[in-house]
Amino acid sequence: MEIIRETPVNAVIDAHGALGMVASLKAMELAIEKGKANTIGIVGLHHCGHAGRMGDYPIRAAAEGMIGIVLLNGGGRLMHPFGGSARRLPPNPIAISVPRKNGEPLLLDMTLTVVAGGKVNLKAAREEEMPEGWMIDPSGQPVFDPKALQNKPHSSAIMPLGGFQFGHKGFGLGFMIDAIAGGLSWAGCSQTKPTRGASGIVMMAIKIEAFIDLEAYQQEIEYLVEWVKSSPKLPGVQEIYVPGDIESQNQKQRLENGIYIEQSTWDQID
Amino acid sequence: MEIIRETPVNAVIDAHGALGMVASLKAMELAIEKGKANTIGIVGLHHCGHAGRMGDYPIRAAAEGMIGIVLLNGGGRLMHPFGGSARRLPPNPIAISVPRKNGEPLLLDMTLTVVAGGKVNLKAAREEEMPEGWMIDPSGQPVFDPKALQNKPHSSAIMPLGGFQFGHKGFGLGFMIDAIAGGLSWAGCSQTKPTRGASGIVMMAIKIEAFIDLEAYQQEIEYLVEWVKSSPKLPGVQEIYVPGDIESQNQKQRLENGIYIEQSTWDQID
Numbered sequence: 001m002e003i004i005r006e007t008p009v010n011a012v013i014d015a016h017g018a019l020g021m022v023a024s025l026k027a028m029e030l031a032i033e034k035g036k037a038n039t040i041g042i043v044g045l046h047h048c049g050h051a052g053r054m055g056d057y058p059i060r061a062a063a064e065g066m067i068g069i070v071l072l073n074g075g076g077r078l079m080h081p082f083g084g085s086a087r088r089l090p091p092n093p094i095a096i097s098v099p100r101k102n103g104e105p106l107l108l109d110m111t112l113t114v115v116a117g118g119k120v121n122l123k124a125a126r127e128e129e130m131p132e133g134w135m136i137d138p139s140g141q142p143v144f145d146p147k148a149l150q151n152k153p154h155s156s157a158i159m160p161l162g163g164f165q166f167g168h169k170g171f172g173l174g175f176m177i178d179a180i181a182g183g184l185s186w187a188g189c190s191q192t193k194p195t196r197g198a199s200g201i202v203m204m205a206i207k208i209e210a211f212i213d214l215e216a217y218q219q220e221i222e223y224l225v226e227w228v229k230s231s232p233k234l235p236g237v238q239e240i241y242v243p244g245d246i247e248s249q250n251q252k253q254r255l256e257n258g259i260y261i262e263q264s265t266w267d268q269i270d
Numbered sequence: 271m272e273i274i275r276e277t278p279v280n281a282v283i284d285a286h287g288a289l290g291m292v293a294s295l296k297a298m299e300l301a302i303e304k305g306k307a308n309t310i311g312i313v314g315l316h317h318c319g320h321a322g323r324m325g326d327y328p329i330r331a332a333a334e335g336m337i338g339i340v341l342l343n344g345g346g347r348l349m350h351p352f353g354g355s356a357r358r359l360p361p362n363p364i365a366i367s368v369p370r371k372n373g374e375p376l377l378l379d380m381t382l383t384v385v386a387g388g389k390v391n392l393k394a395a396r397e398e399e400m401p402e403g404w405m406i407d408p409s410g411q412p413v414f415d416p417k418a419l420q421n422k423p424h425s426s427a428i429m430p431l432g433g434f435q436f437g438h439k440g441f442g443l444g445f446m447i448d449a450i451a452g453g454l455s456w457a458g459c460s461q462t463k464p465t466r467g468a469s470g471i472v473m474m475a476i477k478i479e480a481f482i483d484l485e486a487y488q489q490e491i492e493y494l495v496e497w498v499k500s501s502p503k504l505p506g507v508q509e510i511y512v513p514g515d516i517e518s519q520n521q522k523q524r525l526e527n528g529i530y531i532e533q534s535t536w537d538q539i540d
Binding site: 005007008009010012038039040042044067080081082083084085086088089094096098106108110114115131133136138139140161162163165166168169170172173175176178179180182183184185186188189190191192195206208210211212217220221223224226227228229230231232233234235237239240241242243 | 275277278279280282308309310312314337350351352353354355356358359364366368376378380384385401403406408409410431432433435436438439440442443445446448449450452453454455456458459460461462464465476478480481482487490491493494496497498499500501502503504505507509510511512513
């Protein structure tokens with residue numbers, strides 16, 4: 001790992017092919033260090049391996065009384081642009097974590113495609129069909145076979161968040177995440193052959209107390225959570241979740257009961 | 271206008287009820303000034319009037335060789351949470367602008383609801399029905415009458431981006447924009463009666479050259495634009511747009527041909 005540009009609030013790191021999880025953790029730690037000392041830290045990272053779950057990084061900032069934000073222009077180019085049919089953008093996830101008063105930090109970790117590639121691959125491993133609205137073919141017709149993601153790269157694509165009606169928004173934000181994470185990190189934006197392989201990451205840590213007392217901030221988040229959860233539910237809905245609720249519930253359940261893994265995935269691990 | 275907290279890279283401004291457009295412009299100018307001097311500038315703003323079109327501010331950063339980002343927790347609480355039926359979050363727009371090599375800066379300016387409230391009001395003014403997917407009633411059935419936005423605040427709500435299938439994403443990001451813009455600005459997050467009225471704005475300006483040479487960055491954006499536009503089009507689509515294309519085309523057309531305004535809106539102005 002080599003820092004190629006640096007100021008008191010930012011840095012760009014060339015990971016020289018380091019393991020993604022290790023490099024990303026170092027990058028977030030540097031962003032947090034800079035943010036603690038100078039209010040904000042933004043660190044760009046390129047040329048590292050797969051960084052795993054993006055949500056793992058911003059929660060580290062939130063645990064230190066900061067807002068953590070992570071952008072990635074990666075995950076395999078599989079999203080079609082709004083109005084287009086071919087794969088052009090990666091899912092380009094954004095992950096944001098904020099601390100709250102009563103509980104663990106809230107965490108949003110989402111792609112700008114309707115679903116991440118992993119969810120399609122999971123459907124394939126379980127021999128299930130995809131519902132309409134996940135992938136399309138070049139004529140705009142729905143693709144139901146999840147194996148198309150691997151087998152038909154030139155005639156299937158995952159839809160941007162918003163689909164046919166509002167996909168300009170999911171695509172537009174995915175495009176801007178590409179422009180920020182690909183551009184600032186030196187990884188390069190999405191194109192036929194991205195300059196330094198794309199998969200650039202930008203990690204940001206913002207010290208809340210430079211803006212407002214941490215306790216006052218955390219109280220505001222609590223008000224927001226309560227207010228959202230006070231909404232009447234739609235028929236058939238058991239609970240209204242705020243970002244991170246489902247992941248916390250799943251973690252708890254899986255720590256108790258284990259994780260279900262289908263046979264075909266076991267076979268790949270064996 | 272009063273600066274109530276400040277460091278070399280951030281500030282929080284109490285606008286004391288100033289006109290929103292003036293206060294927001296000052297806030298973005300301060301963010302740009304701090305970003306030029308210290309790589310990043312983030313300015314929070316509360317207690318100002320309606321700030322108009324969010325996109326007006328980040329393009330000013332992009333015109334100075336920076337990335338401009340604006341978040342607002344405002345626009346009237348009209349979005350239902352994912353799984354809920356009542357209005358809880360504002361559209362909470364995000365606007366991002368980046369400079370490119372061949373042309374004006376690119377600009378994304380979008381709400382996290384499927385449509386902004388203004389689009390619903392325009393339908394009402396033009397006596398048109400809304401398509402399915404815009405608003406729902408408490409049972410989750412589509413609302414077609416756009417006048418429900420004004421007339422039925424307790425039994426209609428605009429859907430989050432992603433709708434019934436993927437609305438956890440639009441809602442989740444809208445929630446986090448509320449947490450950042452409402453919390454850091456002192457305006458307060460969305461709740462029954464937000465602490466200082468909500469409608470908090472956070473303006474960010476990032477100096478690109480602290481990360482990568484501006485020319486190299488602008489070239490990357492050009493590659494991204496070309497790559498996206500090289501996608502085959504879906505049947506019936508004339509052009510693939512990147513963020514800001516449609517707005518530029520509309521501006522050009524309207525400067526030449528004028529702006530269509532329906533009679534009912536004229537009547538309100540008269």
